[in-house]
Amino acid sequence: MSQETHISKKRVVLTLPGVDAVTIRRDEPYRTTDAGSALSMDLYYPSNSKSGARTPAVIFVTGFSDIGAQKVLGCTFKEMGAYISWGQLTAASGLAAITYTNREPATDVHAVLQHVRQNAGSLNIDENRIGVWAGSGHVPTALSVLMQPGQDYLKCAVLCYGYMLDLDGLTSVADAARQMGFVNACAGKSVEDLPREMPLFIARAGQDQMPGLNDALDRFMIKALTCNLPVTFVNHPRGPHAFDLLDDSEGSREIIKRILAFLRFHLLA
16 A cells, blocks of 8 residues: 555554455434434445344544544544444454544444444344454544443454553543543543453554653553453554554554454454
8 A cells, every 4th residue: 555645544554355245224213313413333244144143243443533634634533444344354354344423433333333223124234243442542442332331232343553541640641632632532531440341452563652652651551461451462563653554564463353253253252
């Protein structure tokens, strides 16, 4: 891929057979804002999905407002090549994928989940088998979702090169949130607030240059192991931040394959 490709157009460095054949249901409304504008979802389905069949799904959580994204990137997150290609890869792996627009990240993600579960039949989604994926500054919003009580339908989460939690008195996540504009939705929370049985896949970029990110991630891992959480951890020693988009290497592709296998195992088993 050309080095000049705009970040909004960059796709995941892995492809799979059938990614171009998946079914995409675009701009499904899930909420109307107080200002009267509709927020919507895109749903990606396996090409061999049967009519009426309910497919387990992965929600791609966003922690930045699309208002800011459109100003900086020229598009919403669900219109980015990253989210489109992750959606296609997920569907080609036998799962449904859901991306969405947002205005208030910390609350809109719950509106998405509520809409999907209440309309699971018409959306052909298994409302009792849902996974979560998030990366970078989107991770605090995903963690806040996992910390909510009474969500046994959430079966697993993938957290890639993410700002995790401020632990041990540090403020690197809060500082980054202020600087970059993502929502620190789990401010004041700890690893002990996560459900004990939630399988987590955490991918670390060894060459990540985002301020304070790997320090926060490493501290999170120590606390997670101390709490004996079911964590699958992968370190990409040569990987930069967003290696799934920016590092066209066999190492990156292998981790992406492992992420997809993790989601399949916990949502289809």
